Amino acid sequence: MVASQMRLTGKRALVTGGARGIGRAIAAAFVSEGADVAVCDIDGAAATLTADEIKRQCNGRAHGFTMDVGERASVLACVGECLAALGAIDILVNNAGISKVTPFLEMPESLWDNTLRVNLKGVYLCCQAVLPGMVAAGKGKIINISSQSGKRGNSQYAAYCASKFGVIGLTQSLAQEFAESGITVNAICPGVVFTELWQSPDMLGAYARKRGLAPEAVERYFESKIPLRRLCTVEDVARAAVFLASDESAYMTGQSLNVSGGLEMS
Numbered sequence: 001m002v003a004s005q006m007r008l009t010g011k012r013a014l015v016t017g018g019a020r021g022i023g024r025a026i027a028a029a030f031v032s033e034g035a036d037v038a039v040c041d042i043d044g045a046a047a048t049l050t051a052d053e054i055k056r057q058c059n060g061r062a063h064g065f066t067m068d069v070g071e072r073a074s075v076l077a078c079v080g081e082c083l084a085a086l087g088a089i090d091i092l093v094n095n096a097g098i099s100k101v102t103p104f105l106e107m108p109e110s111l112w113d114n115t116l117r118v119n120l121k122g123v124y125l126c127c128q129a130v131l132p133g134m135v136a137a138g139k140g141k142i143i144n145i146s147s148q149s150g151k152r153g154n155s156q157y158a159a160y161c162a163s164k165f166g167v168i169g170l171t172q173s174l175a176q177e178f179a180e181s182g183i184t185v186n187a188i189c190p191g192v193v194f195t196e197l198w199q200s201p202d203m204l205g206a207y208a209r210k211r212g213l214a215p216e217a218v219e220r221y222f223e224s225k226i227p228l229r230r231l232c233t234v235e236d237v238a239r240a241a242v243f244l245a246s247d248e249s250a251y252m253t254g255q256s257l258n259v260s261g262g263l264e265m266s
């Protein structure tokens with residue numbers, strides 16, 4: 001792309017859970033739009049590999065770092081490394097997340113705790129680590145990846161839905177609190193994206209059992225329910241993230257943008 005047409009030229013971004021899936025696509029889209037991107041992931045080796053591949057494919061700047069979003073010490077150490085490499089963080093994408101379909105009465109406390117730790121506490125910790133720099137700069141963009149499960153409860157999905165509803169509440173609260181500092185905070189609610197997260201036995205196999213379907217029938221099942229008749233792609237989500245990270249969305253804050261082919265409309 002011609003530099004003058006890029007929408008994130010000169011911006012510095014941190015993407016959590018960026019080694020693969022939706023986070024990787026967001027990191028790549030940001031680099032293609034001219035941003036310098038820190039790809040942070042609990043799998044630091046994968047984050048570095050992804051950053052190297054994005055640099056080559058998009059002919060831009062990307063760096064890989066290790067971060068467990070659910071551990072304050074890890075978040076603070078990683079944000080320090082990112083600031084040293086990038087100089088500042090203008091855009092924070094809280095994307096890291098985990099997911100498992102489980103009947104509620106069989107859900108161990110460890111699954112509840114870990115889902116809330118990564119999906120919700122992780123957003124709190126990363127925002128608390130990055131916001132002071134944004135406040136000092138008088139500007140910033142925070143994008144939280146929630147889900148359609150952040151707007152509608154679903155059976156056998158209690159911990160995940162609770163965490164993603166929580167992300168929307170946190171998004172709206174931070175949007176209110178930091179608007180006067182020039183910082184916008186928005187969420188994206190993707191529909192079903194067949195990333196590794198969805199294709200794992202914890203998800204696809206368990207979801208197929210829940211609906212009484214064969215695993216290979218699940219994709220067709222969703223396609224029949226989605227008004228636009230196809231699953232969401234990582235690129236669909238990445239395009240929405242570029243919009244929310246760019247000046248084009250300057251007058252939007254506290255919003256939760258559905259990217260679900262019409263499956264969720266509220």
Ligand SMILES: NC(=O)c1ccc[n+]([C@@H]2O[C@H](COP(=O)([O-])OP(=O)(O)OC[C@H]3O[C@@H](n4cnc5c(N)ncnc54)[C@H](O)[C@@H]3O)[C@@H](O)[C@H]2O)c1
Binds near residue numbers: 019
């Ligand atoms: N795939 C979907 O259908 C879908 C739909 C709606 C929302 N989402 C959300 O989008 C986000 C990305 O999902 P995905 O499908 O790309 O998942 P994914 O499993 O393919 O990728 C998630 C990434 O997060 C990393 N990660 C996991 N725990 C972490 C931690 N504690 N600290 C840092 N990194 C960690 C993983 O290593 C992985 O690289 C998640 O928040 C998920 O809940 C996904």
